[in-house]
Amino acid sequence: MAENRRRVSEARRFDASNALLHWFESHRRELPWRESRDPYRVWIAEVLLQQTRVATAVRYYDRFLRQFPTVQALARASEGQVLKAWEGAGYYGRARNLRRAAQEIVRRHGGKLPQDVEALEELPGFGPYTAAAVGSLAFGLPVAALEANGMRVLSRYFGIRGDVTLAPNQRRLRSALQGWVHQGPSGPMNEAVMELGETVCAPQSPRCPECPLERGCVLRRERWDPRSVPGRPRKPPVPxxxxxxxxxxxxxxxxxxxxxxxxxxxxxxxxxxxxxxxxxxxxxxxxxxxxxxxxxxxxxxxxxxxxxxxxxxxxxxxxxxxxxxxxxxxxxxxxxxxxxxxxxxxxxxxxxxxxxxxxxxxxxxx
DNA sequence: GATCCGTGGGG
DNA sequence: TCCCCAAGGAT
Structure with missing residues (x-):
């Protein structure tokens, strides 16, 4: 909508990306996968975190890496071993794809994760988000890694109403995040957005007084109900x-x-x-x-x-x-x-x- | 674009 | 109890 585009340009006057980076420097949580920028470790963390809470991923991360310390070790493992390491984490296709991708990395990329987004996206289990996350966090590529936290933060900040799963809104959000990513180091910028979404810009009850982006936030300025943004389709009752x-x-x-x-x-x-x-x-x-x-x-x-x-x-x-x-x-x-x-x-x-x-x-x- | 794919935590 | 939600990807 034209209204959405107008709001995006209005909010750009405040230097949100800079404020966000400064906030992240002092509020960055110590998490196991933040101790290393090794591509393999970044990759494992990103897959563990797909549709999964940080607290849950933490329980698996160290144990998984002790059992499969390298791409080669993961490629050699049986599917049963990898599934056992994944037991209880859910979405077991992630574990099966992890192993397949490791085998492909060994066979086609000399055992190293490829350093460009297009090549990453060809690997099993790598979609737009994970390829961008590994690309930016491990290799410093200037790409926007947009996921649920980012969609919430950005749709609220820029006042983008409507269903965020719709393609036009997706493009708008990705473009907005890409703008921020160009303003600073891509890895920290992507991580900062996610961190803000998880710890401050919460789905039901955001802690706006603590938010570094409050000054430029459309949701705040126009006093919208946080629960209404981002918009999502209703889910049918569970049989x-x-x-x-x-x-x-x-x-x-x-x-x-x-x-x-x-x-x-x-x-x-x-x-x-x-x-x-x-x-x-x-x-x-x-x-x-x-x-x-x-x-x-x-x-x-x-x-x-x-x-x-x-x-x-x-x-x-x-x-x-x-x-x-x-x-x-x-x-x-x-x-x-x-x-x-x-x-x-x-x-x-x-x-x-x-x-x-x-x-x-x-x-x-x- | 719509559906499938787990599990756990929170309000 | 019920519903929402979560660092998405594959088909």
Whole structure:
């Protein structure tokens, strides 16, 4: 809109980028990934931080780098090892892509991350943000790394109303950030915007009196409701489903299967089971799903308890059943991605959170 | 452009 | 309880 463009030019009179850089010098938090500008370490941090809170990423960062200290080490690792290191972090495609990208960097770039944004963006798991972040933070390239914090800070500062996920507003925001990035060192400038968005320009209740940009901020000057900027499309209500799973025990070993390599929880291990059909009881669903998935019909199923687990777009109530399989019985089929594991082996497999919760129910019944 | 892909914390 | 949100990317 013309109105948005007018506001952008008005706000430019205040030297926001300079004020922001000065603020960042004194408010920069000590974070593990800020101790080094090594491209590999910057990369790992950026991927960990995708759609993930700083506090969560901190829990994984050092441990991941101890286990995979170099691009080469990551490239050599098995997918299972990398997924195990990523266990609980969510969005497991990030871990799979990390390993694939490491292999590509070794094969095509001599083991070093390429020093230009276009080459970075060709690597798996590198989108516009991550390529710009690594480019600016590790290599000092003058590129705008725009993510959720930046969209919030900039849309408020320049008074850009409307849905920030729309392409025209995206271009406007990126262009505004690019303007700031040209005013100073690109890495610190990008980081400063993110830092401000996280610690001051918060989504629901921003701490405007502490903000170095308050003087030029349209949101502040025109007294807009902070919750209305940035604008986002409404999200539909989250559906609820019920499912049953079986923890089949034979001589202290549990039967587990590996999920398909792509898609939801791809490559992780879990117990057999599935959704409960409309006119089906939890135990009937459990028996049917186990038979369908393993070729074996479970006996003596007993309910151990229920587990509640929430995905972004799905709330699941999990009915967890225990079952004994006689030592002499054939039991479920084994093979690729299907095996019996003792507790120590189970602990070494990458397991989704919901399955971990379920396994705790079983442990309590031993 | 719309949808999928996890998990955890906060109001 | 419910909803929002988060250093996005892939398809």
């Amino acid at each position: 609820r489903v019920s499912a049953s799973i079986a923890i089949i025990d034979r001589n202290g070993r549990w039967y587990v299967q590996r999920r398909p390599g792509e898609g939801l929880l791809g490559g992780l291990w879990e117990f057999p089971g599935g959704k409960i059909q409309p006119d089906e009881s939890p135990i009937e669903a459990c028996r049917r799903e186990v038979r369908e998935e393993t070729g074996w019909t479970p006996t003596r199923l007993r309910l151990l308890g229920t587990v509640q687990h929430d995905y972004t777009h799905l709330h699941v109530t999990l009915h967890v059943f225990g079952s004994r399989c006689a030592a002499s019985a054939p039991g479920p089929r084994t093979g690729t991605g299907r095996r019996w594991v003792d507790p120590a082996t189970f602990a070494r497999l990458p397991i989704p959170r919901a399955t971990q919760k379920a396994s705790q129910l079983m442990s309590h019944h031993l």
